[in-house]
Amino acid sequence: MxxxxxxxxxxxxxxxxxxxxxxxxxxxxxxADDRVLVQGANLVKRHQRPSAQxxxxxxxxxxxxxxxxNVAHVDPEAGDRPTRVGYRFVEGxxxxxxxxxxxxxxx
Numbered sequence: 020m021x022x023x024x025x026x027x028x029x030x031x032x033x034x035x036x037x038x039x040x041x042x043x044x045x046x047x048x049x050x051a052d053d054r055v056l057v058q059g060a061n062l063v064k065r066h067q068r069p070s071a072q073x074x075x076x077x078x079x080x081x082x083x084x085x086x087x088x089n090v091a092h093v094d095p096e097a098g099d100r101p102t103r104v105g106y107r108f109v110e111g112x113x114x115x116x117x118x119x120x121x122x123x124x125x126x
Contacts, residue, residue, distance in 0.1 A: 021050045023087055024104040024115065029124070032101050033060050035089040042099050045090075046082070054084035061085050096120040 025031060027048055033041045043058040063083045069076035091101035094117045102119035115124040 021053070023048060023050065023055075025055060025087060025090065025092065030093045031055070031057060031090040032093050032099060033057065033085065033089060034091050034101055036061065036085065038062075038085070042093060047084075048087075049084060052084070053087050055087050055090055056082055056084050057090060058082065092117065092124065094119045094122065095124065096122045 025045060025048065027045050029045045031043065031045055033039055033043075038057075038060040041057070041060040043060050045055050046058055047056040049055070059082070061083045062080050064078050064080050067073055067076055067079050073079070092104050094100050094102040096117070097120050100119065102117040104115050104124065105118050106113055107116055108114075109123070116122065117124055
């Protein structure tokens with residue numbers, strides 16, 4: 020299993036592609052395909068038939084997965100600026116921190 024520094028619930032910024040600059044929360048991580056689903060990024064339109072969940076049917080706008088290399092963590096202290104992630108041990112626990120500011124990502 021591949022190890023990503025991005026987890027579900029993290030705040031990330033899209034750094035490449037047509038949604039570049041969009042900041043959102045990670046909704047899902049797919050390690051098998053190296054992809055993440057970011058809220059409000061990479062929106063696509065899908066035609067849907069009427070069903071129990073969507074009785075009207077029609078055209079639905081939804082997020083599509085992005086490659087993990089096209090997103091970066093948002094620095095908790097530097098606003099909406101991207102940062103790389105490092106690991107350090109604090110009180111016997113391994114925690115992630117932002118390399119730009121040194122602020123912890125895991126609280």
